[in-house]
Amino acid sequence: MRSWLTFLMKRSSGAGLAIVLVLCAGCGWMGGPARPAWIDGNSAQYPASQYLVGVGQADSRPQATEQAYAAVSRIFKAEITAQAKDWESYLVVESRGQTNTERRLTLDNVTRVTTDKVLENVQILDTWFDQKARQYYALAGMNRAQAESAMVERLAELDRTIQTQVTEASHTQDKLSRVRNLKRAAKNLVLREAYNTDLRTIRSTGQGSPAAYRVAELTAELEQFLSTQYGMAVEVSGEQAEPLERALIEGLAQEGFSVAGHGAASGTTPVELLIKGTVRLWPIEVHDPHFRYVRWCTDAVIEETATHRVIGAVSRGGKEGHVTEREATAKAVRVMQQEFSAELARSVAAHVYGETDLPVAAAAPSGCPKETGASPLGR
Known part of the structure; x- marks a missing residue:
C-alpha cells in the first residue's frame, strides 16, 4: 500500500495528488499496524x-x-x-x-x-x-x-x-x-x-x-x-354540572392554583379569574339496535373579575354510546371530565404562565345548541 501511494505521488499532477489525499483521509478505516x-x-x-x-x-x-x-x-x-x-x-x-x-x-x-x-x-x-x-x-x-x-x-x-x-x-x-x-x-x-x-x-x-x-x-x-x-373561582351549571366542576377544580389545583367552587365560601385569596361553564346532555336517536347514545356539550368563558372582561372561551361537544342510556350518560360524563375539564385547566394555566393565549370567543363557537329537540337528562 505504501509503495503504491509513493508511486502515485511521484507521478501525479496537482489534481491527482488531491485525489490521493482524499483517499488517505479514509486510511484510518483501512486498519493500521x-x-x-x-x-x-x-x-x-x-x-x-x-x-x-x-x-x-x-x-x-x-x-x-x-x-x-x-x-x-x-x-x-x-x-x-x-x-x-x-x-x-x-x-x-x-x-x-x-x-x-x-x-x-x-x-x-x-x-x-x-x-x-x-x-x-x-x-x-x-x-x-x-x-x-x-x-x-x-x-x-x-x-x-x-x-x-x-x-x-x-x-x-x-x-x-x-x-x-x-x-x-x-x-x-x-x-x-x-x-x-x-x-x-x-x-x-x-x-x-x-x-x-x-x-x-x-x-x-x-x-x-x-x-x-x-x-x-x-x-x-x-x-x-x-x-x-392569585385565586380563581369556578361556576358550572347544567346537567351533571357537579362532577364537571369538581374535575375542573382538581385540574386547576394540579396546575398550582387556589380555586373556589360554585357556592363555596369565599376564602382569603383574591379571585383574579372567574371560569363560568355550562353543560348539557340529552339522548339522541341512532339506528343502532344494540347501543343507546347521549350527546353532550360544554361551553366555558374565562373573565377577569376586576374588569369583567372575557379573555377566553372554550367549547366542546360530542356523543357517547353504551348498551343503556344510563351507562352512555356515565361514559359521557367521564369523557367531559377528561377532555373538557382537563383541557380547560391546561389552557387557563398556559395563559397565566404566559405560554399560549386563550382561545377567544369568536374562535370558540358554542358547543351547545340553543334547542336540543329533546328533554335534557336529569342531574
Missing part, C-alpha cells in the same frame, strides 16, 4: 486532561461513528440525572398534568436540550478498522478548553436573562406579570443548572459556576404567590 491505545481508554494524543472522549465499535462505519457520539452523550446524561434532585420541586410541579407534555419541562426534555448543545462541540477525532475482526472503531470527543469557553458564555447569557426576570417579578405591581416572570425565571434556572452540570463534566477539575438563585426558592415563591394572591 497496531491497535490504537484510545480504544482501551489510554491515549497520549488525546489525554483526559484535554479531551472528553467516547469510543464506538460496530460492524459498519456509520454505526461506529453513531455509537461514539452516543458514548459522549451518555456521560452528560448520567451527570444531569444524578444532579436532578435539586430541581425536583420544579419538575414535580411541571409533571402533574402528564396529558400535555408539549409545554412541560421534564427531565427528558432538559437532558435533550442541553446534550444537543454540548454535542455541537463533539467531533470524530480518530478511526480504526480491525481487519481481522472486521470491526470499525471511532473516537468521538471534544476539546475541553473550547467546550468550556462556549458553555461559560451560555451560562452568562442565562444568568442575565434570569436576573432580568427576577428583578421584573419583584418590582412589578401587575400580578400576572409577576407570575409569568417567576415562572420563566424558574424554568430558565433549571436549564441553567443543567448547563452548569455539563460545565462540571467538561472541566477536568469538576468545578462549575454557582448560580445566584436556587430552583427550589423560586418555585416556592411562585407557589406561595399563587396560593395567597
